[in-house]
Each structure stands twice: as C-alpha cells, then as structure tokens.
Amino acid sequence: MPPYTSTPASTKTRKEQEKLLRPRVINGKQTYVKFLPQDDLEAIHPVYLTDPANFKPRRHRRGDMLEWGIVELDMSVQLSMMEKIRLRMKQDSAMAKCMYHGQLQPQVQFIQGLMELKKAKIKAARDSQRELRDFVLTIRLRSTESASCTKSLMSRRIKVAGATKLSVFQDKILAPALGWTRNYHGYLFVDDNDGSQYGPDGGSHIDLMFLKDNGHTYLDDHEFSLADILPEPNPTKPAFHYIYDLGDYWFHDIYVDEILPASDSDGKVTLLAGTGACPREDGQGFRRWNEYIASPLTTAKHAEIANAMNYCEDPEVRRLGARWRFDPLAFDLAAARKRISDALASPASVPSGPKKAVVGDPFAFARRRAGADGDSAPKGTHRTVVPLSDAGFNGGKTSGALAGAFQTEVVRDRRDKRASALCACCGKPITEPRMCSACKKVYYCDRVCQTTHWKKEHKRQCTARTAAAQSTLVK
Ligand SMILES: [Zn+2]
Numbered sequence: 001m002p003p004y005t006s007t008p009a010s011t012k013t014r015k016e017q018e019k020l021l022r023p024r025v026i027n028g029k030q031t032y033v034k035f036l037p038q039d040d041l042e043a044i045h046p047v048y049l050t051d052p053a054n055f056k057p058r059r060h061r062r063g064d065m066l067e068w069g070i071v072e073l074d075m076s077v078q079l080s081m082m083e084k085i086r087l088r089m090k091q092d093s094a095m096a097k098c099m100y101h102g103q104l105q106p107q108v109q110f111i112q113g114l115m116e117l118k119k120a121k122i123k124a125a126r127d128s129q130r131e132l133r134d135f136v137l138t139i140r141l142r143s144t145e146s147a148s149c150t151k152s153l154m155s156r157r158i159k160v161a162g163a164t165k166l167s168v169f170q171d172k173i174l175a176p177a178l179g180w181t182r183n184y185h186g187y188l189f190v191d192d193n194d195g196s197q198y199g200p201d202g203g204s205h206i207d208l209m210f211l212k213d214n215g216h217t218y219l220d221d222h223e224f225s226l227a228d229i230l231p232e233p234n235p236t237k238p239a240f241h242y243i244y245d246l247g248d249y250w251f252h253d254i255y256v257d258e259i260l261p262a263s264d265s266d267g268k269v270t271l272l273a274g275t276g277a278c279p280r281e282d283g284q285g286f287r288r289w290n291e292y293i294a295s296p297l298t299t300a301k302h303a304e305i306a307n308a309m310n311y312c313e314d315p316e317v318r319r320l321g322a323r324w325r326f327d328p329l330a331f332d333l334a335a336a337r338k339r340i341s342d343a344l345a346s347p348a349s350v351p352s353g354p355k356k357a358v359v360g361d362p363f364a365f366a367r368r369r370a371g372a373d374g375d376s377a378p379k380g381t382h383r384t385v386v387p388l389s390d391a392g393f394n395g396g397k398t399s400g401a402l403a404g405a406f407q408t409e410v411v412r413d414r415r416d417k418r419a420s421a422l423c424a425c426c427g428k429p430i431t432e433p434r435m436c437s438a439c440k441k442v443y444y445c446d447r448v449c450q451t452t453h454w455k456k457e458h459k460r461q462c463t464a465r466t467a468a469a470q471s472t473l474v475k
C-alpha cells in the first residue's frame with residue numbers, strides 16, 4: 001500500500017457492505033445515492049439527495065466552474081457561525097464514518113453518477129476526424145483569485161495533436177513546457193463548461209489522497225484525448241482549468257486558440273511561444289509567491305529558488321551555480337523546448353508514484369537502500385534513489401542541511417501503452433506499433449523520426465542496445 005493511504009481496508013464481504021448502504025425515500029422517491037443507516041442526512045448538501053441526471057452545474061462564487069459544478073454548503077444563508085461549524089463537523093463526521101466502514105461516501109457516489117453520464121456523453125460525441133487535427137492552446141497561470149483578471153506572468157502557447165491523451169499531455173508536454181517538475185505534485189483538469197474533473201488514476205500523490213478523502217473524485221485522464229474534451233476555439237473564454245499542486249493550488253487557464261484543419265496538421269508537438277518564468281515548487285501558492293518576488297530578490301532568495309525541485313536540475317542553474325539569478329519575467333524558449341524533448345524521449349509517463357524528497361534523517365537513505373522504510377513500488381515499477389546536494393547553488397558542495405538527503409521516485413519499467421504513446425522524437429501520437437527494437441521502450445511515428453532520434457540521443461539512452469549498434473524497425 002502507498003504510505004499515505006488513509007482509507008482502511010474493510011474486513012466485511014461485499015454483500016455485507018452493500019447491505020450497510022441504503023437509499024432513502026424522500027417525497028415518495030428513492031434517492032439515487034445510498035446512505036449509512038445511522039446518517040440522519042441533516043448535514044448533507046441537498047444536491048446529493050437528487051438524481052445526477054437532473055443536475056445542473058453551478059459556477060463558483062469567483063465565476064469559475066469547479067468541482068463538477070457542485071457548490072457545497074451555501075453558507076450565505078442566515079445561520080449563526082456556531083450552526084455553520086456544527087453542520088460542517090457533522091458532515092465531516094458522516095464522511096469519516098463511511099471511510100471507517102469501507103463505504104463509498106454519498107458525495108463520491110453522486111459524482112460517480114455524474115462521471116458515468118459524462119463518459120457516455122463524450123463517447124456519443126467522439127469524432128475520429130477531430131483527433132487528426134492539431135490544437136493550438138494558450139496556457140496562462142492565473143494571477144489573482146478573480147476570474148475576470150487575466151494578468152499573468154507565465155503563459156505558454158503549444159501546438160499539439162488532438163489524439164494526445166490528457167495524461168500524457170500533462171506529463172510529457174504541459175508540465176515541462178511550464179517548468180513544473182514531472183511526477184511530483186498531483187493535478188486536476190477542470191472543464192469550465194460543466195466542472196467535470198480529470199486527474200491521474202492510481203496516483204498516490206498526497207494532495208490527491210486528501211481530495212478523495214473529502215468526497216471528491218475525478219475521471220481517469222488516461223481515457224480521454226484532447227479532441228474528446230476540448231471545445232471549439234474561443235480565445236477569450238478558458239476551455240479548461242489546470243490546477244497543479246492541490247496544496248499550493250497553482251491555477252492555470254487553458255484557451256483553445258485554434259484547431260487546424262487535418263490537412264495542415266502534422267501531429268508534432270511544438271512549443272510556439274511563452275512568457276514569464278515558472279514559480280518555484282513548494283512556494284506556497286500564488287499570493288505568497290507574488291509577495292516573494294515583489295520584494296527585492298536577495299542572494300538568499302535566489303539560492304532558495306535554485307534549490308527548488310523544479311530548478312535544482314536546470315542546466316543553467318547547475319552551470320552558473322552561485323552566479324545564477326532568477327528573473328520572473330524571463331522565458332527561455334530553447335530550454336523549455338529541451339525539457340519537452342527530454343520528456344518525450346523518456347520511455348513512460350509515470351502515473352504510479354510521485355517524487356519525494358527525504359531530508360533531515362541521516363539514516364533514511366540506508367533504510368531506503370535496504371528497502372526497509374515501508375515505501376513500496378507498485379508492480380511493474382521500481383523506486384529510484386538520487387542523493388540530493390546543493391548542486392544548484394553551492395557548486396556541488398553539500399551543505400549540512402542536506403547531508404544524507406535524497407530524492408526518491410516510482411518509475412515505471414514498462415513503456416507507455418500504445419493507445420497513449422507519443423513519438424519519442426516529435427511527440428506525434430502513435431498509430432502503428434513501431435518501436436526501438438533493442439530496448440522496446442520508446443515508440444516512433446516513422447522511420448525518419450527513429451533515425452533522427454537515434455543519432456541525436458537515443459543511441460546513448462538505449463539500455464538494451466545490441467552489439468550491432470543500429471536498431472532495426474519492429475513492425
Ligand atoms: Zn515522430
């Protein structure tokens with residue numbers, strides 16, 4: 001089990017569990033959602049007593065569509081503060097009881113109903129021609145909490161194939177383009193039209209665990225392509241929100257600028273333009289970050305940013321060491337393109353377990369090496385261990401604070417499934433099972449990409465390379 005799982009495994013049989021939850025009869029009608037017998041339904045939001053098929057999503061107070069369009073606990077009504085707190089606590093307690101009995105919380109049951117409806121809707125509207133078209137997207141980091149404010153330091157413009165699966169888009173294109181660390185924090189995509197949410201299935205990101213324990217759930221982003229979910233172009237209204245790190249809550253808007261005709265679409269990933277530098281990871285969200293960079297950037301601040309998860313491995317940071325300076329307005333297009341091509345060249349998108357830094361425990365490293373720290377890796381994966389140093393800033397010298405510190409990550413040993421694989425060279429979604437015959441880990445869209453990539457970098461990366469040097473095509 002992942003270390004942060006908080007839902008206890010139920011000891012009851014499935015039949016016993018089903019008996020425990022029952023629908024209620026309200027105004028002569030059975031509720032869609034089932035409840036524990038002891039739940040008096042006082043604290044549950046009335047929306048969960050309705051049928052998901054009749055549900056109309058509502059916008060959040062800020063103007064965004066979020067969390068399936070469910071605006072919970074309307075606190076504007078005339079209730080005393082104590083009454084609000086009492087209801088909130090009662091709701092939390094009802095959810096905790098469900099978890100204790102190994103039951104699905106009513107909130108989750110309701111959202112699962114919405115999810116089934118959404119899936120059916122997408123399936124009915126699925127258009128294979130749309131997958132052959134390239135989408136031009138602009139992604140902007142939201143700078144304030146107001147939906148009407150579009151001011152942003154960070155934006156990226158990307159051309160990407162419609163057939164690209166949302167999960168792989170996040171891992172190999174979007175996060176590297178923006179400058180966030182791959183496989184580190186949890187994330188969600190939210191449709192601004194109906195609030196439907198998509199995220200990594202089976203991930204053990206601690207921020208997503210927390211979300212699930214609080215009655216939220218989302219569609220598996222491996223199952224849907226960009227063509228499935230993105231609406232027609234509208235440069236003034238965001239199509240989707242991309243929330244990265246549910247703790248720091250970095251809120252991005254995704255705009256569909258253009259959908260190219262199939263005849264003008266080559267399927268290759270291109271980072272067209274960008275503005276602004278990525279904030280540092282674990283920087284406590286936008287408000288704190290804004291204050292942080294608005295006041296003078298001292299040497300200590302530059303050092304802090306250089307040592308953040310998303311900057312410490314940056315080649316420029318490593319090269320310049322203590323001379324490196326952070327500029328919030330700077331955007332290095334070549335460096336961002338390199339991050340994308342590195343991600344594309346890696347064998348698999350890694351949905352199974354996020355990166356974790358272990359600091360301040362000198363014996364943890366030895367325990368991890370011996371596999372005795374209780375951190376397991378799911379089947380078909382292994383855990384990497386990379387010692388952390390202040391390489392970014394102190395020119396490789398390890399400071400006292402980081403002695404014995406290391407970073408660990410669950411890495412998938414298998415290649416991506418063909419249905420979600422992108423060409424390791426150009427990022428085009430794969431239609432034929434053409435892969436490197438030596439390592440069988442990376443796919444290519446055609447022979448040209450394979451040859452180019454072999455010469456450029458895969459020759460060095462290909463672990464199972466045969467003595468014959470040049471790989472041959474597998475069909
Ligand atoms: Zn290619």
Ligand SMILES: [Zn+2]
Pocket residue numbers: 436437438439440441442458461462463464471
């Ligand atoms: Zn290979």
